[in-house]
Amino acid sequence: MKHVGPDGPTHVGPFKVAGVLGQGGMGRVLLCAGPDGRLVAVKQVLAHFADDEGFRARFRREVAASRKVSGAYTAAVMDADPDAPTPWLASVFVAGPSLGAVVKADGVLDEDAVHRLAAGLASALAEIHRAGLIHRDLKPDNVLLTEDGVRVIDLGIARVTEGEAEAEGDTGLTRTGWVIGSPSFMSPEQAESKPLTPASDVFSLGSMLVMAFTGSSPFTGASTLRTLYDVVHSTPDLSAVPVGLRGIVERCLAKDPAARPTPAELLELLGPVAPAGRQWPAAVDRMLADQRTAIDRLLSGGPGTVSVPPTPTPVPAAAPGPELRSAPAPVPVADAAVDRVAAATATEPSHTLPRSRSRTVALVAAGVLVATGVGVGAYALDGVAGGVAPAAYADVPACPKVTRNIALTGRDAKEDFHSTTESQAHTMCSWFDPMTGGRIGQVRWDVKRGRDDVGNAKLQQTAFAADAAEGRRASNLGFGDGAYWKSGDTDQTCVLNVRSGNLVVSASVHHPGACEQKAKEVAKAALAAVPATSG
Template identity: 40%
Template sequence: MREIGGYRLVALLGEGGMGQVHLARSASGRLVALKTVHPRLAADPRFRERFRREVAAARAVDGPYTAGVLAADPEAEPPWLAQAYCAGPSLAEAVSALGPLSAPQLAALGALLAEALTTVHRARLVHRDLKPAHVIVTRDGPKVIDFGIAKGVGEGDALTGSGEIVGSPGFIAPEQLARDAEPGPPADVFALGALLALCVTGRNPFGAGSAPEVLHRTLHEEPDLDGLPGPEWREFLGRCLARDPADRPTAAEVLTWCAARGEPTPWWEEEQVTALIRRHEEATDELIEAGPAPEEPPGGENGPAPGASRRRFLFWSASGAVAAAGVSAAVALDGDGGRAAAAPARTAARPRGRTLWTRELGATQYGGSLLRHGDALYVHDTASLTRLDPATGAVRWQRDARDTGQVVPDGADTVHVVRTALGMAPTLAALDAATGDVRWETRGAVPDGLRPRTSPLPGTAELDGTRAVLATGDGVVCLVTYASYDQWSLRTEGRKPWRAYGYDAATGRGLWYHEGTSGAVTALRYAGGRFAIAASAHGGPDGSGRPDPRSREPLFVLRAADGGQEAAIPGGAARPDAHPGASGTGYFALGQAVGAVELATGTTLWSRGVTDSVSVTPRATGGLVHAGSYAEISALDAATGRTRWLRTDVARLGGDAEEPPLLADGRLYATGPEPGTDQPALGGPKWGVHALDPATGETAWAAPFTGTGELRAAAGGSLVHVFVGTVLTTFHGPDGPV
């Protein structure tokens, strides 16, 4: 059995840019997380000097809520340090199982973390990267890990030096981004404020999206503190998140404020959390019983893969010690929200799906689509709109569609399309679904008499924005025109109001007109005799024209019968399906949070943080809501939001980040590597399509697809259609038609 510094190595837990992390035992039997530095970093004298200095400071930290540095040798080959090993879930996992924290629970957590930070600051250290992943909930309570020796935002190759930005977007203080000076203790208080807000609202106060977007909001916008338990919490966390570090309380002041409001019984002693802790401890015991890992070069990058028991442990310990890349597992959860045993490893061969037919077509353009509607499959590519037979791939009809934008099937016999010729106001056409022939089309709002002429240039972009979106319902087609709010469009078109037009779906006769506010339309929905229109006059911090996901703009509700405005719901643009006329419960994703909303009233029923920026199925199926991203697929309990299973070896099937996971006919479709290869979804090869059981996440069958480029997908009738680049392939399960 290998030893480093007198510690016997039990297993490799993971590795990253700095080196490797091992589970190890001291001579007395104490478990530690032993970190070895990569040889290429150890060879850098500057790195070794920083490592020496920061290890010395970190060893001075000694508190009940920190995982302290027990021993280290910066001069060894390789350099190493040993920290107390914490067996338990991450704070994010624990809160997900328990649900959003109440005010007393939040105060108890705030007091504990503030005490941990006070200990760190007393040693003249700054954590620099406090976030939920760096708080582990153990049998003895939450503990802060990885203080004093932080990695950069991009997992850099060296410990951070002066002037480098350290931390995770959403938790980085403004002064760290400005690089005015080395971050001090107030930067940790800022991160603590963001963390506490997240534990109640399920979202970061500075939103989600790309790192530049989140950092821009941190520097220039006020935090979103809606949903906190009362005005005193809003005021207090607002102070913690103040842009000026001098305006923030100290960690000691946070401790005093929170301690006066905490509950006597810690929430981490609730059964939902203790069940998670027990399972982490059991997984540790299993790993120890399995014996030491095969020997490998210290600090190396390509050591042998762990065995099956280690794979299971790696999933469990990813939050407790180190995030180990490349681990694929589906994890079911038991009825009380605690994690059950990991699902069987996906190393066995899975049933192979069958290719029904393949066809070469033009590439889907930006805004193009692949739509399954009843017994029709519509492909809108760079040049044409084509209707295919889903079962055979036979072309039913094809027509020129170079100026076509949105395509919306309406019932069994009509397809509505928006035409958006360059520089011209959009028009609308109704096609016969059986032949592709035009049944009726508009000439433009002014020629059709829906709106009086206001310009000597009829039909031009001066009158309407050059973009449009449509929806149908109650025998009415609603066409809403608008201008993009990207920088180029603002220079050429200026700021324009959105304009809504109602047409008789059968004849195309103009019914009504409504002029709205200045802004780009982000969503149009129909329910219960009403059209709901979401628009944003903010082009986003990157100037791309994409709306700000944290926009608090209203949702406008128009009556389908006459176009009259029934309501303007404050802040409703982020949830366009929630409006009068809608019914039931809807599910929404906004960045790294998923929430359930009573659609008729807009009341939030629950909100949960998730591990990635996701999209979700808008309605529940079998008591579950399914969430997907480019890196994972998961199922949440529709009633509580608790995670029921999670897979990181498959990802959402589709090219649009806002498309919900593809669920049809009792199958949840995903994309990922060939079963048995244990590749992660993020960065792994996109070998083919996976058909999952929505209830368990298990792969029912998988099949490879061909083609390179943008990926789009549709499903129906037990078939799944995948369009990659220019190749459209249709699959069915192994027990489907031959």
Template identity: 45%
Template sequence: MADPLRDGDPTRIGPYQLHARLGGGGMGRVFLGNSPGGRLVAVKVVRPELVDDADFRRRFADEVRAARKVGGFYTAHIVDADTDVDPPWMATAYISGPSLHQAVHQHGPLPPESVAVLGAGLAEALLAVHDQKLVHRDLKPDNVILAEDGPRLIDFGIARATDSPTYTAAQPVIGTIGFMSPEQACGSEVAPPSDVFALGCVLAFAATGRNPFGEGPIHAVLYRIVHEEPDLSALPEPLAGLVGACLAKDPDARPGLNRLLGDLATLVPSGRVHGEGRWLPEEVTEVITLRKTQVLEHVPPRELPGSEDAGTGLAVPRPRRPAVRTASAVMALLCLPTVLSVPFTIVQAITIGAMWDGELLLHTALCAIQAAVLAIGALLLLAQNTAGRWLIAIGGTGLALQAGILAGSLLFQSADLDNPAPLGVLVLTSLTAAASVLLALLPSAESRHRRAR
């Protein structure tokens, strides 16, 4: 998710104008930027406190060299870098989408078909890494970005060359607990099969939402990785068999990536292919679409590709807001006056005696409940939780019906039939109900449109 720049953040790195924060860690911060030609990039900048650390600068330069070597469809391509300036930085093509960790944490495990597509893409990415005589050594859910057209493997910060003179020397334990191989945990020689083990852990996490070696203190998890069998009881077959083979303790017993790629491809149903987000569950695809829109909100229109500018002279409109967000905005505008009309209508009904007290109390209570559901839905939608859309649809429809009943009773029982207020409330609540139904049906229509394309 993109956040505004903070005081002290750079606004330009090299030729790239920076617009927002994308994230960061102990080694550096990542910013959203755009090239002079308008292309969006992710710029990783080393933290100021590490600029004078010669060993860290050497490792960052190694990361850049490793990333430059690796190609393929399922890795984040580096487009520029400068490791000699202060602070050092590198820029990669911007990929819109949540990490695998974020997607599973917020929306639950992926279905088996999506896990198969994920595994095939990551296997192909690792093949590209290994073809350059590198070992990634840090494949984990946080280093996998879920894009519309497939997963992307990122972060080569601890990648190691297999042809390095120190490759077979004793190595410190480097990696992420829970996703490192037994040989990595023991500080032994780390070769391509170590990445295969990590791939098995990542696929198990994607399918179940938990690590196959459990949680707990570091020493306990490392012990289970080295000595105990993984818990794959929640994995369906044949996915469990493939993941189990990847998690063999003996590196030589693990399958090769080409074999894995073929086996995983057979698990992908026909029609479930990359492109237009069709490989992911609908709620994750909606997150990708929402993030695209949010990112563009941080970038001035003149700096987008094809915007009217001295460098292009062309005018291309910015991408339209997603239809779900537009419908939600319409829903909020209609529901606000509807909420305000309810107490007005109740007062009018009491004044003319249109309703007896018990019935009036019932309608008032129901209106309050529906208004609360509507408010909760609005808050969830603001927090990017797609469940909020359904609560808004339910609450808005219920509130409209309750207000409509009150207004109808007032209209037909009032002695002043020329009073336009009840009629206005009826029209308003009808529009609210229609917007609620539209908001509920819109995602299904969008899914059919994507499948048709």
């Protein structure tokens, strides 16, 4: 939670600005007060996104979607102006940390708390689906644990159901957007870009219940491609889920959408939840108290954690340059995406941040600061001088074609993965030792698309810079725009990640002796296997 700074806005519409709750690569959320003194969370879009009519149209859809749903299980909309020079959406401020923040700060929940969570989520989804919507991004950071139960926030990528779409003339605008959900909590049909039904949200609910018991999604893998593959094909390990809830979670995680319970059926399976004066573990009360203290300090003019820039201004488009060099000092950035309204104020533990949280911070830092040209703790990588058009790739072939010239033996298609959408294309191919059955190589290709060549490359560069912050720079390769080494599973496994324009290749090789040299050879061949359309 931060002050807006002396040059920041004093009002947004009728609301007086008190501070900033969160800030991300697409906008920020302001803490404001209405004329009656009620606290309001105002989502404000970055100005250069406001100039994009497609993005503005999607924001109008978010406003319309948010207004459809009752505030009993969400954050009720108070006002909005999607046509303002800087579009904004004002919702009732909901006090409470996110499920993700609670688990990170205090550990997993007990069975009673998860039972209450499951019932609250089912009730929220019943209301969202009753309004003719599919949330599409149900994840721990979008679920708030409040004094009166569960609230589901962020309908930014929600879509109307098929019947509602026909009735309202929905154009499917989000299909061309590059934000389609969170891989660890997607449904199989969402991971494969198939048509969605409300059952997709029920699958996400099931993944969140496992996360509440274990600390992570049952499908989280070492990479996005691995995660998507597991969502579609793997049977999750539910051994940590208590017997009383395991069967329910298993039904929610059915690969076939028709086999999953509806929210109403889920409530019947869960049975009644005992009323309680205290809804959640004591850690939630502590986090709520810390949040109130921070708000009181901000409203009274006390010191904030850090000042932030004034209202965002447009950033001129430019071809992606080299990846960012390490900054002399870290730059404070919001903990997560802009829509984590209440969770942004939660107090974190004083110990070293967990690896998953560190990557979240790195990703948001890269997303915000790449756009503004400010350095963060990533690496300066080779190639792409300013003004040179980036290499551009339209697609990634499937494994039979893309692996022809990669010098590894033991090709086996059992874990092959190939997926394409309008905004991205993925391929993953593996090699196995015929004697031991162990994996000796895996190559992944990831193409960002859906924009112009520069826009696609900038998207890829942002994510790559964030990932590079956790790796070791790879210099003087002679190919690609930048590269870094990532830790392998063993001392004899090397993982090299290389970016060229809007394409990233990840080569993982188990090769005792000359592991890094072999990984370089594989990465170079893998990059050459994808035809560039320009650059």
